[in-house]
Amino acid sequence: MIEPYAFAIVAALIVASSFLVFVVKRILHAVIALTLVFIESALVFLLLGQTMLAMLQLFVFVGGLSTYLMVAIAAEMKISRMENVPLLIILAVVFFAGMGAIIFYLPTSLVQQSNSITLAAPQIFQDYYALLYAIALLLFAATIGSALVARRFARLVM
Amino acid sequence: MLPFYYVLAASVALFAIGIAGIATNKHFIVIMLGVELMLVASMVAVIGYFSYVSVPSPSGIVLLFAIWAIAAVEVIAIVAFYVYMKYIDFDFDVTKLSKLKW
Numbered sequence: 167m168i169e170p171y172a173f174a175i176v177a178a179l180i181v182a183s184s185f186l187v188f189v190v191k192r193i194l195h196a197v198i199a200l201t202l203v204f205i206e207s208a209l210v211f212l213l214l215g216q217t218m219l220a221m222l223q224l225f226v227f228v229g230g231l232s233t234y235l236m237v238a239i240a241a242e243m244k245i246s247r248m249e250n251v252p253l254l255i256i257l258a259v260v261f262f263a264g265m266g267a268i269i270f271y272l273p274t275s276l277v278q279q280s281n282s283i284t285l286a287a288p289q290i291f292q293d294y295y296a297l298l299y300a301i302a303l304l305l306f307a308a309t310i311g312s313a314l315v316a317r318r319f320a321r322l323v324m
Numbered sequence: 325m326l327p328f329y330y331v332l333a334a335s336v337a338l339f340a341i342g343i344a345g346i347a348t349n350k351h352f353i354v355i356m357l358g359v360e361l362m363l364v365a366s367m368v369a370v371i372g373y374f375s376y377v378s379v380p381s382p383s384g385i386v387l388l389f390a391i392w393a394i395a396a397v398e399v400i401a402i403v404a405f406y407v408y409m410k411y412i413d414f415d416f417d418v419t420k421l422s423k424l425k426w
Contacts, residue, residue: 188345238403290382308397
C-alpha cells in the first residue's frame with residue numbers, strides 16, 4: 167500500500183536527477199547527478215523485489231563507474247580550495263538523514279523478496295557461458311585500449 | 325506489487341530525457357552521459373519485465389550483464405577521450421568535429 171507512493175517519490179527523483187545531468191554547467195556536477203540516477207534506479211530495483219540486482223547495480227555503477235568518472239574528471243580540474251562550506255554541511259546532513267531514514271525505517275514488508283534470480287542462476291552459467299566469456303573479453307579489450315591511450319598520453323607529457 | 329506500467333513509464337521517461345539531452349547538447353561528454361542514461365532506462369525496463377513474468381528466465385539476467393558491460397566500456401572510453409582531448413586542448417563541441425582526419 168505504501169509502494170506506489172515510494173515509487174512515485176523515487177520516479178520523481180529520477181526524472182529530476184536526469185534533467186540535472188544536462189542542465190548544470192560543470193561536468194563534475196553532471197557526473198554527480200548521473201550518480202544520483204544510478205542510486206535511484208537501484209532503489210527501483212529494490213521496490214521490485216530484486217535485492218541482489220540492486221546491490222550489483224550499486225557495486226558496478228556507483229562504486230565502479232561513477233567513482234572512476236569523478237576521479238578522472240576531478241583530476242583534470244584545478245580545485246585549490248573549498249568553495250561553499252555551508253552548502254557542504256547542509257548537503258551532508260540531508261544525505262545522512264535521508265539514507266538513515268531509508269536504512270532504519272524502511273519496513274521490511276515493503277520489499278517483497280523475489281527468488282527469481284536464485285532459480286535462474288544455475289541455468290545462466292550452463293547455457294550462456296559463451297556470452298559471458300564474450301562480455302569479459304570485451305571489458306578486457308576496453309581496459310587494454312585505455313591503458314594504451316594513457317601510455318601514449320604519458321609519452322606526450324614526459 | 326506495483327503495476328507494471330509504472331515501471332515502464334519511469335523507464336520511458338528516463339529514455340526520453342536521455343534522447344532529448346543528446347539531441348540538444350553540444351558537449352561531447354554530456355552526450356556520452358546521455359547515452360548512459362539511456363542504458364539505465366533500458367536496464368529498468370529489463371528488470372521490470374524480469375520481475376513480472378511468472379517463470380523467471382535467465383536471458384533477462386544475461387542481458388543485464390551485457391548492458392552493465394557496455395556501460396562500463398563506455399565509461400572507460402569517456403575517460404580516455406576526456407583526458408586525451410583535455411591535454412591536446414581539443415574542443416569538446418561536437419558541431420566542430422567535421423573531419424574524420426586532420
